[in-house]
């Protein structure tokens with residue numbers, strides 16, 4: 001098992017690690033990492049693994065039964081190497097802002113319309129949501145985007161913590177995608193946007209809704225009788241963020 005440092009501190013940008021194994025020269029497992037592996041609708045992190053003067057670019061990260069594997073762009077790393085991990089923070093921070101924004105938007109949409117989220121995919125350019133909703137109207141979606149943007153101006157903390165499974169499952173609305181949590185998972189990681197949303201989730205999030213900035217509606221599609229799809233993106237055009 002790789003120790004996943006991003007679960008405890010999503011703002012960590014650099015860490016030391018020891019190479020546990022290297023497969024085919026380019027799939028590197030470390031004892032601990034700050035690189036998020038693709039999953040739960042959130043794409044993988046990129047960055048660098050540095051061994052002395054040698055630099056290896058991380059091009060993909062995946063989680064294989066708890067072993068987080070970093071695909072690097074060239075061979076040269078060996079078991080036992082002590083390395084430094086450097087995160088591509090610009091990419092990650094956009095994904096963190098998008099991920100927290102997605103929880104807020106989904107929560108408003110589900111609470112307001114009774115829609116059920118059936119899938120989602122975060123991206124650097126746009127974030128996609130699939131949901132079930134009988135009466136479909138683009139203006140409704142724009143209303144919830146606007147409501148989300150109002151919340152992003154408020155000083156609302158986002159907390160991440162663990163709860164025993166039994167305790168967590170008593171919280172109404174916690175499991176929005178139940179199949180993501182197999183029965184052998186004993187503790188669930190909770191992401192709580194205080195007063196807005198609470199969800200079991202393994203992704204990386206900002207600490208405060210103010211950090212999201214703004215989101216904008218891109219487009220919506222009908223994907224069948226009750227299946228809908230909506231795209232939004234971060235809107236960094238007019239805000240200066242400090």
Ligand SMILES: [Zn+2]
Pocket residue numbers: 040099103201202203
């Ligand atoms: Zn999430």
